[in-house]
Amino acid sequence: MDDLDQLEAQSIFILREAYRKLRPLGMLWSLGKDSNVMIWLARKAFMGRVPFPALHVDTGKKFPEMYAFRDEYAKKWNLDLVVRDCPPVEEIDPSLPPAARSAARKTAGLAALIEEQKFRGVIAGIRRDEQATRAKERVFSPRGAGHQWDVRNQPPEFWDQYATPHEAGMHIRVHPLLSWREIDIWRYIQRENIPVVDLYFSKNGRRYRSLGDQDITSPVESDAATLEDIIAELRSSRTSERAGRAMDHESEDAFERLRVAGYL
């Protein structure tokens, strides 16, 4: 097995654990590269099907290309797609910096969806290498009744033994991609021929490295127009993937505050 085979096998193991131990279960599908890989891994784990709903918590501010992608592949991949809107920004904590406040809409929308469907497990595509607070995550990350993440009191997790909810109202965030790196995602997309939104590929010297809402994501300078180009670019680049995400740069702890409150 090469390194991608190992990552794939481990993610499949995690997805199968989640499916067995956490019901009802849903998988967040943000339409970005990571969550497409995640859907693909679920199909690997369950012999071509995704046996739980794919959840899109919609801010209404995604790129038109992303909505088109969603509608095409929800059908093509036979997904049980659940779409829910987020509350307006006026209802969000005004003490947050503007981009973080905008992003926090997604947290509120997700919380409402979890309440509505009474999920015990929500699969999310975060990776350790994306951001320092994500590096602190567990594969199975318990969330209290208010969906809060207790960073200082996380359960032990070793030898592939994961936590399960033990109190009413709790749920588990499951992170099958935690050990993947950005370059692994792209190498896997290339190997498996997984479709992604066109915005990742360079046009006029710019491309999106990470896709969020239109108002809080900016493209980076890049000539990478193919999968090969992107992989080559990542091999030589040292810029952080989320350099184009505004909220990460507003203050030292903005992202951490978001994460503790339940943001991905």
Next chain:
Amino acid sequence: MTMMTAPHPAESTARNAATPIVIVGHVDHGKSTLIGRLLHDTDSLPEGRLGQIVESSQKRGRPVEWSFLLDSLQIERDQGVTVDSTRIPFQFKGRDFVIVDAPGHRQFLRNMITGAADAEAAVLVVDAAEGAQEQTRRHAMLLHLIGIRHVIVLMNKADVLAFDAARLEAAEQAIRALLAQLNVSVDAVIPASARDGDNIAAPSDRSPWYKGPTLVQALADVPPPAPRARLGFRMVVQDVYRFDETRYVVGRVDRGIIREGASISIGTQGQTARVTEIARWHAPALPVAGPGESIALRLEPDIVPDRGDLLFNPDEDMPRPVRSARIQARVFWLRQEGLKRGERLSLRLGPAEYPVTVASIDSVVNLEDMTLQKADMVGPEGFATIILTTAHAVLFDIFTPGLNDGRGVLVDQYQQIVGGAPLIGAAEISEPSHTIHPTESVISSEARRAAGERRGHVFWLFGRPAAGKSTIAREVEARLFRDGQRCVVLDGDSLRAGLNSDLGFSQEDRRENIRRTAHVARMFAEAGHIVLVALVTPMKSDRALAAGIIGKAFSEIFVDTSADICESRDPKGLYAAARAGKIAHFTGVDAPFEISDDPSLTLSSDSGPERAAETFIDYIQTKV
């Protein structure tokens, strides 16, 4: 060992996965600083990261703090401690590593385990002047228990000792002695200064006497994980799916190779099946799978195993898993309350989960001097050797560093992981006089008889399958009931459905089936019951075993129906199945039936169960 015909893809790697390296040690001995230094010296920092550290350090009025690289949470920066483990990729000499930063504070032990449990190698950071402290000992103990095979000791802050050869030599001897006590072998002991970069990536000119490797060199010398493909096949069933009329048994191969067409033995029941397909979605068809692969198997016959059933290949000439209901384990206890004898927990072994009771605490480790002591309780975050008992025998492999074998984990009633429990073997049953104190009934048999109770007795009916044992026993039971006599029937199928459901049909399991049944029968007889046991009991030695357990109140009743008649009756279709090869070791077909030389009574069911029952009851009345 069976030689493989061709190398499996699992044995050739296009690109090796990153080698995880955990950094452990006592608080303030310099772990975070070391990692920061390591990343900087190997040119592994992302762009802008160094600038951030410098800025963050300046904001707090300090010189460059390498530890800020890791301590990225706000609380960590404010309090100057590392709360949780972080994984940082780093590359050296074309090889990928992942550094796992494990926090040193005692209350964060579970985070350290989380980070360290799968590491290939560990760097134990020890302050050269301070020497081993409590957390050094604790971490060293954990490295031993979780089975990390390569340990590199970094004698940090050697600059404080001015890189004095004699003093560093003394410090090295002390730490080597400690690790030898734990059977931890040491790859290298390196005098270093993480803050200044001595002997980290480049040899230091402050220690010209030191001839060993730099830290980076020592890491590069750690061999890649040993191949697991040439060991016996093991996979624990993770789940069973049924999609589009097809059943898939899914799981991850722990070790060995599985091929289409191979036999597998399933769990403690020991049923066997053949692998007809190794199914994968969107992958090239490959009739074989190896260690680490998450696979889906189709079986023939289409058996439905349980989650947690251990699969192995009975045709492989390899050691088989151990089977026991008493298991010795080394435990590292993560809960703040102690662990007491009698506590009920669950033991998880991969996807398997068994209710267990702590039967005894054999010894507890004293971290002061690393001695073993007798104790009634494993203290908070303590280490001990304990014995766990399960209701049913468990199939497991003994803990082996570097493999998934015997990686037991203890969970409490809230499903919280409260300890690690590497399984070190089946526990001998301790001497009954020490642990078991059977109580005798205060009602004597004379008193029972004076109160009009009859004497209890066990009538052990044996004979070929379908000889009519149960039919006769049930007939007798009904008649005795009408007469107001207390009668109990223990028949083979009922026992195997419940009490003995963990047993298969091997010679040992059949014997255990008889042993247990005899003990139960004896208890009923002691309470004044007429007990009718209906069991094939084909071996003389097994009937002797039962007679020995039950004693004087035992009679052997041979239900003498000829083999031909039994086979022609075949009410359960068992003979047909055995002849078709679907049941192995079936008495009278491919397993022996030893007739009796001098049974207490011989019954024939040829002229119907009623006649046999009458004869039998007459005999019973002479005994009770």
